[in-house]
Amino acid sequence: MANPNKKKVVLPVAPDTKTHAPAKHLYSKKVKLPYGVPGHDLTEMEREVSIDEPPALPINEKLNVIGKRTKRVDAIYKVTGAAKYTADIKLPGMLYGKFLRSPHPHARIKSLDVSAARRFPGVHAVHVLKMEPGGSVERESGHDVPAETYNLDELPLLRYVGQPIAAVAAESQYIANEAAKLIKVEYETKPFVLELDKARKKGAPIVFEEVIKDEGNEGDVGVQAAEEQKGNLRGPTTGSFLGGPRGDVEKGFAEADFILEKEFRTQVQTHCCLETHGVVSDWKPDMLTVYASTQNTAGVRDDLAEFFGLPKSKVRVITEYMGGGFGSKFGAGHYGVMATILSKKAGRPVKLMLDREEEHLVAGNRPNSHQMLKMGFKNDGKIIAIDLTSYGTAGVGLGAGVGRVAQDQYECPNFRTAQYDVFTHAGPGAAFRAPGNVQGVFALEQVIDEAAERLGMDPVKYRDVIDKHEVRKLMRMKGAEAFGWKYKKPGYDPGPIKRGFGMAQGQWTRFINLNSSATVRINKDGSVEVMSSVQDIGTGTKTILAQVVAEELGLMAEDITVKIGDTLYPDGPGSGGSVTAGSITPAVRNATYKAKMELLGQVAGAWDVEISDLETKNGEVYSKSDSSKKMSFGEATNKMRTNQVMATASRPDDYGGFEIGNGIGYGRLGSVQFAEVLVDTETGFIKVERVVAAHSCGRPLNPMQLESQINGGVIMGVGYALYEDRILDLNTGHMVNANLDQYKLPYSKEIPKIETVLIEHYGAFSSTDASGIGEPANIPTAAAIANAVYNAIGARLYELPMSPQKVLAALGVS
Amino acid sequence: MESPDQYCRYLRGKNAYGLLEGGDKPFLNFDPATTTYWCLRTMGPVGPDSQPVHLSACGKEDRKCFTMPETEKTGE
Numbered sequence: 001m002a003n004p005n006k007k008k009v010v011l012p013v014a015p016d017t018k019t020h021a022p023a024k025h026l027y028s029k030k031v032k033l034p035y036g037v038p039g040h041d042l043t044e045m046e047r048e049v050s051i052d053e054p055p056a057l058p059i060n061e062k063l064n065v066i067g068k069r070t071k072r073v074d075a076i077y078k079v080t081g082a083a084k085y086t087a088d089i090k091l092p093g094m095l096y097g098k099f100l101r102s103p104h105p106h107a108r109i110k111s112l113d114v115s116a117a118r119r120f121p122g123v124h125a126v127h128v129l130k131m132e133p134g135g136s137v138e139r140e141s142g143h144d145v146p147a148e149t150y151n152l153d154e155l156p157l158l159r160y161v162g163q164p165i166a167a168v169a170a171e172s173q174y175i176a177n178e179a180a181k182l183i184k185v186e187y188e189t190k191p192f193v194l195e196l197d198k199a200r201k202k203g204a205p206i207v208f209e210e211v212i213k214d215e216g217n218e219g220d221v222g223v224q225a226a227e228e229q230k231g232n233l234r235g236p237t238t239g240s241f242l243g244g245p246r247g248d249v250e251k252g253f254a255e256a257d258f259i260l261e262k263e264f265r266t267q268v269q270t271h272c273c274l275e276t277h278g279v280v281s282d283w284k285p286d287m288l289t290v291y292a293s294t295q296n297t298a299g300v301r302d303d304l305a306e307f308f309g310l311p312k313s314k315v316r317v318i319t320e321y322m323g324g325g326f327g328s329k330f331g332a333g334h335y336g337v338m339a340t341i342l343s344k345k346a347g348r349p350v351k352l353m354l355d356r357e358e359e360h361l362v363a364g365n366r367p368n369s370h371q372m373l374k375m376g377f378k379n380d381g382k383i384i385a386i387d388l389t390s391y392g393t394a395g396v397g398l399g400a401g402v403g404r405v406a407q408d409q410y411e412c413p414n415f416r417t418a419q420y421d422v423f424t425h426a427g428p429g430a431a432f433r434a435p436g437n438v439q440g441v442f443a444l445e446q447v448i449d450e451a452a453e454r455l456g457m458d459p460v461k462y463r464d465v466i467d468k469h470e471v472r473k474l475m476r477m478k479g480a481e482a483f484g485w486k487y488k489k490p491g492y493d494p495g496p497i498k499r500g501f502g503m504a505q506g507q508w509t510r511f512i513n514l515n516s517s518a519t520v521r522i523n524k525d526g527s528v529e530v531m532s533s534v535q536d537i538g539t540g541t542k543t544i545l546a547q548v549v550a551e552e553l554g555l556m557a558e559d560i561t562v563k564i565g566d567t568l569y570p571d572g573p574g575s576g577g578s579v580t581a582g583s584i585t586p587a588v589r590n591a592t593y594k595a596k597m598e599l600l601g602q603v604a605g606a607w608d609v610e611i612s613d614l615e616t617k618n619g620e621v622y623s624k625s626d627s628s629k630k631m632s633f634g635e636a637t638n639k640m641r642t643n644q645v646m647a648t649a650s651r652p653d654d655y656g657g658f659e660i661g662n663g664i665g666y667g668r669l670g671s672v673q674f675a676e677v678l679v680d681t682e683t684g685f686i687k688v689e690r691v692v693a694a695h696s697c698g699r700p701l702n703p704m705q706l707e708s709q710i711n712g713g714v715i716m717g718v719g720y721a722l723y724e725d726r727i728l729d730l731n732t733g734h735m736v737n738a739n740l741d742q743y744k745l746p747y748s749k750e751i752p753k754i755e756t757v758l759i760e761h762y763g764a765f766s767s768t769d770a771s772g773i774g775e776p777a778n779i780p781t782a783a784a785i786a787n788a789v790y791n792a793i794g795a796r797l798y799e800l801p802m803s804p805q806k807v808l809a810a811l812g813v814s
Numbered sequence: 815m816e817s818p819d820q821y822c823r824y825l826r827g828k829n830a831y832g833l834l835e836g837g838d839k840p841f842l843n844f845d846p847a848t849t850t851y852w853c854l855r856t857m858g859p860v861g862p863d864s865q866p867v868h869l870s871a872c873g874k875e876d877r878k879c880f881t882m883p884e885t886e887k888t889g890e
Contacts, residue, residue: 129856156856156860156864157864159860163858164858208864208865208866234866235847237846237847240844240845240846240847241844241845296832296833299833302835303826303854306823306824306854307854307855327828330828330832330833331826331828331833331852331854331857332854332857333857334856334857334858336857337857338857364850394850394859396858396859396860396866397850397851397852397859397866398849398850398851398859398866398868399829399847399848399849399850399851400847400848401845401846401847401848402847403847403848404845419847423866428850428852428858428859429850430828430850431828431829431830431848431850434830435829435830435848435850436845436847436848508830509830511830511831511832513831513832573832574832574833576828576830576832577829577830577831577832579831579832660844661844663831664831664844775830
């Protein structure tokens with residue numbers, strides 16, 4: 001319960017915001033790095049960096065491996081099935097876990113009896129979740145334990161369908177599934193609310209009955225306003241790390257030549273990773289080993305170490321191959337903890353992978369949103385005021401805001417936002433590829449499109465007026481050129497099937513995770529290894545690490561053995577927020593450079609030359625001043641005095657420091673996408689024919705993989721725009737489409753032709769100058785499609801997904 | 815500004831920046847509107863006291879389930 005005497009808490013929104021300066025170095029040097037876009041405005045930027053940093057890399061066209069289209073180093077293992085994902089792991093004596101989950105959206109447990117489940121042949125452990133301080137508590141294991149009586153106060157109040165209650169571990173998945181059904185539970189059901197609008201209304205069933213203090217974030221660091229939680233409503237949040245309200249919004253609207261005020265709605269999108277969430281947990285007295293389908297091996301290790309009171313050194317997490325993750329696979333998860341408890345109780349490894357239904361119910365989702373966006377414009381196109389109010393539900397969780405794009409994408413002197421969370425009796429939200437920004441861009445970019453039409457301007461040219469992001473301007477130019485952009489009057493096509501063209505843009509912050517380390521080992525036999533706990537979630541991290549090491553050593557990517565996804569190695573970053581490439585590749589290059597210097601030092605001694613006279617290129621080590629001094633890389637390593645040289649490095653600060661804190665880099669990652677659609681005005685069906693996606697992510701390390709990630713982002717955007725929608729039965733709280741049949745993702749015939757335009761953009765930020773692409777690839781797609789649909793039919797859709805019914809309704813024919 | 819130490823060691827969060835852990839100095843709550851929180855003890859968005867998990871609700875004076883970051887580990 002809230003303490004009324006509690007002193008006012010000031011949230012550290014960005015506690016290190018004054019740490020703008022780069023880290024100090026005992027010894028530093030100045031290096032000149034590429035800066036800008038080749039063929040456009042390329043120049044050099046001089047940075048003062050640590051003496052340990054490697055020399056500046058030139059632009060990609062002067063490199064041999066980095067920037068080249070390189071096949072995935074693990075492709076052969078994936079296509080042959082040799083790659084082992086967590087779902088493939090099978091250990092000797094392994095048991096299979098299964099949860100019993102709440103069948104009710106709101107209920108109290110009246111009684112619980114696990115005796116039948118315990119007695120079921122093949123069952124080795126049963127565990128019931130309790131909610132006392134101290135959390136989940138083990139019960140005695142074994143079949144001979146009599147049925148336990150549970151104190152009802154210890155058992156959780158159930159607040160959504162799918163909430164975990166207990167789990168069993170058995171000798172087969174079938175036995176586990178059957179045994180879980182044998183856990184007898186009596187429920188006292190309670191009123192519930194599922195809908196965003198209804199949950200906000202007075203008299204709605206309350207999700208959390210006890211009112212707690214809410215410290216709404218006023219945005220600017222250190223400014224807080226406390227207010228009571230009102231029913232299911234929580235907030236508002238009025239700012240982000242980019243600041244809070246600015247200017248005088250009312251004055252701005254008064255000065256506007258015209259105002260556009262629109263309402264938008266977006267749906268709940270559930271996580272649909274190809275490999276479901278899950279682990280194989282193997283509790284041994286001397287070491288807990290966990291195979292996890294995770295985006296963050298180090299995070300899972302830390303969670304389990306904390307939960308079980310173990311030192312981190314006694315927990316090993318392995319993710320050799322991983323079948324996709326979009327923000328929801330970061331911690332150990334309730335399944336990870338439960339599998340470990342069951343393994344500890346049973347004394348055998350336990351595999352606990354969620355099934356597809358559980359994925360939809362409990363693995364997380366992108367919250368829905370109801371956005372009221374009001375924007376004031378001058379007749380010259382300038383935006384003079386923005387006022388954004390939003391409501392969204394992350395079910396029993398929080399985090400349903402709509403991001404930072406309205407705040408930051410365009411210049412506007414007067415801005416405010418109020419973003420509210422609304423509790424409902426539904427499964428919790430989770431981070432989902434560009435959390436908030438995807439919802440926010442759907443609204444913002446449609447209003448911008450409307451403003452362009454009001455001003456009589458081409459939408460692309462209008463954005464040139466209001467968007468000061470120089471690289472995004474180039475993206476618009478090159479993207480429009482690739483698309484063959486020509487503005488067409490909305491709803492102009494004759495006949496029932498109408499063609500439309502639209503575009504939208506987005507941006508993403510350049511996040512850096514300094515907890516990114518790697519070791520590079522050069523062996524006497526010429527083999528080279530790179531090691532880090534960073535995981536490859538399907539994006540191609542293994543390959544770009546191989547490329548970076550190979551480039552530094554003058555080898556080819558296939559010459560490098562990449563050992564990642566294992567916490568035995570130095571900590572790598574979690575893979576989310578588009579942080580991976582920008583965080584880990586500088587650490588890898590720096591470690592390679594250190595190891596190389598060690599090797600060259602030994603060669604220089606043998607040849608009696610200076611280290612600076614030596615170079616590694618095309619598989620050789622040679623003297624730049626004496627052409628007679630040359631040998632293969634393998635011959636050079638064979639001359640090492642020791643069997644191996646090895647170096648470890650961690651991600652240093654960005655060259656030039658950070659914009660905010662110790663991880664928010666200068667510069668935004670921009671994205672611009674163009675869409676061509678066909679809309680059948682008789683049936684309401686939309687077909688996305690083509691998308692041109694123009695993106696920048698610093699130095700492109702492997703264009704082929706970048707294209708692949710952009711393709712994935714666009715496809716996910718098509719699903720969000722047209723198909724995906726969590727449908728809850730309002731009478732039972734159950735999700736009626738918790739599968740991959742009725743919860744529709746784009747199938748092959750619904751995937752448009754996708755063309756990518758990569759802008760090679762150097763910012764002189766690090767020894768690789770690379771950034772990620774995961775988030776930017778997904779942000780503007782739905783908005784671009786929406787603008788294209790409007791262009792096709794002359795009627796605008798303000799709600800996702802843009803189903804045939806909504807199209808017909810917009811046309812006034814249903 | 816108060817010490818981030820006041821946040822429960824079992825508080826967890828995920829935002830665009832990454833995974834946030836209670837007891838971190840600082841707890842990088844960069845973007846509260848889109849940050850999801852959970853409790854490591856329950857592995858869900860509801861704490862052991864059946865109340866929501868959130869940075870503002872998991873300070874030491876807020877909840878009976880609060881655990882100081884420096885508390886000795888006791889296991890599950």
